[in-house]
Amino acid sequence: MGEKGSWPEDHGFDINKGGWDVGSPIGGYYAPWDNPNLPSGPDGENLTMRLAKETINFIQHHKDTAFFAYLSFYAVHGPIQTTQEKWAKYRDKAETMGIAETGFEMGHFLPIRQHQDNPIYAGLVESTDDAVGYVLNALDKLGLAENTIICFTGDNGGVAAGDAFATSNKPLRGGKGYQYEGGIREPFFIKVPKLGNGQTCNTPVTGTDFYPTILDLCGADLKPEEHTDGVSLVPLLKGETLAERPLIWHYPHYGNQGGQPSSIIRLADWKLIHYYEDGREALYNLKTDLSETNDLAAENPEKVKQLSQQLFKMLEEMGARFPTQDPTWTAEREKAHRQNIIDKKWPALEKERLWMLSEDFDPGNDWWGSKITID
Numbered sequence: 001m002g003e004k005g006s007w008p009e010d011h012g013f014d015i016n017k018g019g020w021d022v023g024s025p026i027g028g029y030y031a032p033w034d035n036p037n038l039p040s041g042p043d044g045e046n047l048t049m050r051l052a053k054e055t056i057n058f059i060q061h062h063k064d065t066a067f068f069a070y071l072s073f074y075a076v077h078g079p080i081q082t083t084q085e086k087w088a089k090y091r092d093k094a095e096t097m098g099i100a101e102t103g104f105e106m107g108h109f110l111p112i113r114q115h116q117d118n119p120i121y122a123g124l125v126e127s128t129d130d131a132v133g134y135v136l137n138a139l140d141k142l143g144l145a146e147n148t149i150i151c152f153t154g155d156n157g158g159v160a161a162g163d164a165f166a167t168s169n170k171p172l173r174g175g176k177g178y179q180y181e182g183g184i185r186e187p188f189f190i191k192v193p194k195l196g197n198g199q200t201c202n203t204p205v206t207g208t209d210f211y212p213t214i215l216d217l218c219g220a221d222l223k224p225e226e227h228t229d230g231v232s233l234v235p236l237l238k239g240e241t242l243a244e245r246p247l248i249w250h251y252p253h254y255g256n257q258g259g260q261p262s263s264i265i266r267l268a269d270w271k272l273i274h275y276y277e278d279g280r281e282a283l284y285n286l287k288t289d290l291s292e293t294n295d296l297a298a299e300n301p302e303k304v305k306q307l308s309q310q311l312f313k314m315l316e317e318m319g320a321r322f323p324t325q326d327p328t329w330t331a332e333r334e335k336a337h338r339q340n341i342i343d344k345k346w347p348a349l350e351k352e353r354l355w356m357l358s359e360d361f362d363p364g365n366d367w368w369g370s371k372i373t374i375d
Contacts, residue, residue: 007037013070017054025074029081029124030369044372048075052131056138063142066218071135075128078164081368082123087361090119090126094357103353104346109338110161110258111346112175113168113353120356121158121166149217150191151210157182162257165349173292177257179264179273180292184249192217196237204266206247209233244268246307248314252276252323261323265311272307276323281308 001011008016018038027033029047031040041050055071094117104111116122132152139145158167160175160182169175169182176183188205190213191197208230212222216232235242249264261276269287274280283297283304297304315322355361366372 015058017058018051018074019072023074024077024079028079028368029075029127032369044369046127046370048073048127048131049134052134055135059135059138059144060142063144073128073131075131076121076124076158076166078159078166079368080118080120080124080164080166081370082120082127083370084367086123086126087119087367090122091357091359091361093122094119099354099357102350104165104349106342106346107161107174107258108260110341111165111349112161112258113165114170116168116170118166118353118356121164146193148193149214150189151214152187152189153207154186155207157185159257162255171291174259175257177251177255177259179249179251179259179262181286181290183257183259184264190233190237192237196239199239201236203236203242204247205233205236206230246310246314248311250315250320252321263311263315263320265307265314267307267310270303270307272304272311274308274311283307
């Protein structure tokens with residue numbers, strides 16, 4: 001939430017292990033790292049697994065009382081790193097599936113990755129899976145699995161452009177920082193003892209639903225003044241339905257992934273995107289066009305008007321801030337910048353992708369410190 005004075009322990013958490021100003025792992029995923037709230041362990045210790053172990057230690061000390069553990073891994077944020085063994089596993093898998101000659105297509109501002117064939121990113125994802133499994137196994141061993149609610153989600157889609165240009169989200173379009181489904185659609189799992197597990201639900205929900213859902217599942221009173229834009233998902237867990245409602249996203253700025261300043265509203269299968277650069281609005285039907293390739297705005301002017309009015313009414317009620325034009329911008333400078341990306345950045349990304357997939361790939365520094373030699 002901010003610098004020291006606005007860390008997790010300043011916002012209601014009793015214990016904070018590893019949370020501070022930044023969202024990326026300073027120093028990398030292998031000890032020694034740089035984190036004022038999580039001292040490094042032995043050289044080569046994996047940060048993701050360390051956070052899992054810290055969580056288990058907390059659970060062990062609170063197993064006889066009600067507890068809330070919020071485990072937010074730095075993975076799979078950049079810099080992407082893995083072990084030589086995991087890289088080899090996914091490098092071989094990519095080769096078996098067939099390595100494409102080119103891996104990117106030019107987007108509005110940046111090249112966007114088109115293939116999920118990054119063996120380093122895959123290894124990083126697996127390390128997160130390993131750590132989640134470690135916590136779940138601990139709950140089993142402690143006899144808490146049948147009395148614990150587990151929620152799992154991500155904060156955005158995989159990074160297809162910008163940062164480490166790490167992955168593709170196809171058939172979804174775009175990725176982290178984008179207005180498309182590849183940027184804002186994430187998996188959301190809820191495991192509640194004896195309640196509807198193993199089922200898939202396609203009703204769109206949002207992160208603000210966490211709070212009322214957990215309150216409801218714990219038998220606590222809801223606090224509508226504190227979760228005005230979230231609803232309890234317990235009916236969905238019981239196989240019931242929720243009243244239809246709009247979901248909105250407000251992204252009134254540029255980001256390093258190449259997304260454009262925009263606001264989004266989704267209602268049922270319809271999704272409207274308002275672009276602040278030129279005021280245009282795009283309309284997609286996600287039921288028939290999940291990849292958002294067919295803009296239906298011209299064919300459905302009344303639907304565009306309805307959703308646009310609803311979107312801006314909600315934004316204004318919330319006191320949302322809107323972008324203003326940059327007086328230093330010129331079309332010539334933007335064109336030159338984009339051409340530079342095409343001429344230099346794109347070829348460099350293609351070269352790097354094939355290098356990571358080559359048999360003799362070696363990132364140096366003993367695989368980011370994950371490979372420790374004891375003489």
